[in-house]
Amino acid sequence: MTHDSLSDLWLATMKSRGLATRTIDDRRRILTNFARTLGIKPETAGEDDVIEWLSRDIAQSSREHYWSTLRVWFAWLQDRGLIDVSPIAAIRRPRVPPALPKPAAKEHIRRVLNSSIRRTTRTKIIMAVYAGMRVSEIAAFRGEYLDQIGEKIRILGKGGRDDVLPVHRAILEEASLYPAGYWFPSPGQPDAHVSGNSVSTVISRAFRRIGVRVTAHQLRHHFATSLLEHGIDSRIVQTLMRHSSLATTGRYLKVLERQQRHALDALHLM
Structure with missing residues (x-):
């Protein structure tokens, strides 16, 4: 199965579960960016690849968001028997200080x-x-x-x-x-x-x-x-x-x- 068909199947799986279109599109964007930045197929990524990508100079909230998306992606690959161990398993969720609400006056x-x-x-x-x-x-x-x-x-x-x-x-x-x-x-x-x-x-x-x-x-x-x-x-x-x-x-x-x-x-x- 090619990379494109594999990622498309992942996205289709989310759609079948009733996830919002906005969520699916966001995960598509993140996975595509992950693969293009590193020049790899996302299903072949290792722990070092994930660490390199998450260590970029980005907002801490974005880092946590990207980590969450990759965790879902690798868990899906693992459930389908396409990988044995998730490369993100040993990488802790990035800490994000809770943002205080700013209500309109x-x-x-x-x-x-x-x-x-x-x-x-x-x-x-x-x-x-x-x-x-x-x-x-x-x-x-x-x-x-x-x-x-x-x-x-x-x-x-x-x-x-x-x-x-x-x-x-x-x-x-x-x-x-x-x-x-x-x-x-x-x-x-x-x-x-x-x-x-x-x-x-x-x-x-x-x-x-x-x-x-x-x-x-x-x-x-x-x-x-x-x-x-x-x-x-x-x-x-x-x-x-x-x-x-x-x-x-x-x-x-x-x-x-x-x-x-x-x-x-x-x-x-x-």
Whole structure:
């Protein structure tokens, strides 16, 4: 079996498991870069090749991401009996310091929603602010994912997750503005939706027009920290954020130093 057909089979296997197209494309890109940089076939790589590639001058977060992709690739080769030992088995996962969330400020969100922005841009911002949706989830959203009677929303998310959750009335109110099918179809292609990158760019530009720098992901951060600031239990926030681990949700607790300071100031012994 040739290298191309082998890697294509790996990608097809991921597709059959229901992994998101974005994840599959990302892994394709990383594996191709790995092979081209070293001038080898990825299935023939040894431990030294992996160490050389991961030792390049790259961001630590990228190093960890690349390590994870190669681990999946070599595990797949091992499962199929194409290699005996994974060359990445003895290489520890690169350490990445957890990045603290940077939520968008409420006043900035209010300003942009009150500015002259397109209806679709406004809707995308509302979906991020009131449901904590990622750009890829917003891009692929369909009208039938909203249950008006049950007041619920279906979100097809990261890693093939499929969640049905209560929905905020602000999102329900947007539904009357859109037909069935994709809310944000690709121009000239009604059967396809816009990309997540497109959603990210549109939102960032809307904020830049009012003189502030805010990313779409910071709106998701705002969603989580706002819930926590209102005293919502972190386990409930975990389900609404669709985090697989409570530890991930716990990162948002670290940004609430103002509340922690207020709590300490309330202590009086004399």
